[in-house]
Amino acid sequence: MNKFKNYFILLITTVTLFSCSKDDPAAPITPPREYATQYATDLIDIEQYLKTYYIEDVSADADTKISKIPVGGNQPAIYSYLNNTSFPKLLSRDVKLHDITYKLYYLVLREGVGDSPTNVDEVYTTYIGEYLATTTVESVKAQTTTKFEEWINQPQRANLFSYIRGWKEIFPQFKTGSSTSNVDGTISYTGFGAGVMFIPSGLAYYSSGNGNIPAYSPLIFSFKLYAMQRLxxxxxxxxxxxxxxxxxxxxxxxxxxxxxxxxxxxxxxxxxxxxxxxxxxxxxxxxxxxxxxxxxxxxxxxxxxxxxxxxxxxxxxxxxxxxxxxxxxxxxxxxx
Known part of the structure; x- marks a missing residue:
């Protein structure tokens, strides 16, 4: 995924952005929204999603399909798995940042059988990233998800130290799998952790957005944790x-x-x-x-x-x- 680099890279980026603004004195500068106000909106939107979408399918390889509950449908909403004692289970993690406490929801499909990474280890993962958008037309709310990135063919190496806060918080809640080397040089993984994380914008890209991710977008990642490397x-x-x-x-x-x-x-x-x-x-x-x-x-x-x-x-x-x-x-x- 498009990731936050280390803080010194962020500093360079910030300086560059301000330099561009000075070159165009007529460009309006819109101050970022208050974190608490935006988080309140994000939380409502995320919980609305959890209450109106369901897990349509989880394959034997933990590929996950999540769909909207149709009108009149009786499928169990994702939110119905909150604090479930068996899988799938919807859990939340409190994250204190920006003078507020974020509730970071994550869905555990499989915990994994290996070790848990810390937030500064390198993980080997595949994932699908979507952003959540909510619109209101004539007092009727409508939610859509838009896929902005997909990495599913082979595990990506991700140093969590340089990734967004949501990833740093959630991956350590899962465990890696077991691996077997094949004669063709590939590696097969079994028993790996798999889940979905629902990230408020304040723990993602917030007012800056990123690439084709709009500013202030809550993010949804379906992911698998195959292996890790200590750094x-x-x-x-x-x-x-x-x-x-x-x-x-x-x-x-x-x-x-x-x-x-x-x-x-x-x-x-x-x-x-x-x-x-x-x-x-x-x-x-x-x-x-x-x-x-x-x-x-x-x-x-x-x-x-x-x-x-x-x-x-x-x-x-x-x-x-x-x-x-x-x-x-x-x-x-x-x-x-």
Missing amino acids: DHEFQFVNQSIAQIPDGVLSFQEDLDGDGYVWTKEELPAGVANPDDTDGDGIPNFLDTDDDGDGVSTKKEITDAAGKIIPFASIPSCDGDTTNPARIKRHLVKCN
Whole structure:
């Protein structure tokens, strides 16, 4: 899908957009809508969709067809599966951002049998993306969905760190599948997670839109989570270029509170301390080359005398204990 790049790329884009506006002083500038006001509209529209559409078919391979309930029809609406104890089940996740709490609905068709990614891992996924539009004519509401992207022939690699917030929130709620290598070089997946996410515009592209996605559009993604790859994200700017400098600790291992998510300061509600930022310097551990702020890089702290990276499970805690894997490892805390 068309994705948000890392924050420094967004900054460059923003500067470019403002530069263009200055070249055309006559161009009107419309301020973005208030997040709370737009979210209230999005929530009504999404819940209306959930109450008037049904799951027409889910194939053995979790291909999903969702259709509008016809007039007089008695098909069970998607909303009827809310908090169901069996599959399919409609769940929601609260996301605190923009000084409001978003209710992010997602439909679980299959949970998956493997591991769950964090919001900064790379996922292998196929998906169909649609945007939801609601119009009112003579007091009658009409909803339509328009497909803007489809990636279904082979899994796409997606680094969730650089994708929209809705994806970051929902993929960690699913698990990967199992894989088998075929003689022709292809890979077959079974038992993978599959679902549908319903994203308010404030957790997607909001006032900017994207490509052929209109501004303020709620998005619907049907997706499958086949596999994932753990990543190590630390980087720095060198001569105006980005240099990857991983510290030897995978980003998912820098999730100190164990909730399956690690966030940047900009992604957290205003005034909330980052639980995954050991030294409180505003840089979360998964992006920080010196997690504990002692002036010694994390990579150096976990490199042995022979110059080899110490495996994560063997990194000692402050008191040197390496026997209890549940202990917080040395580089993740301030030991002095």
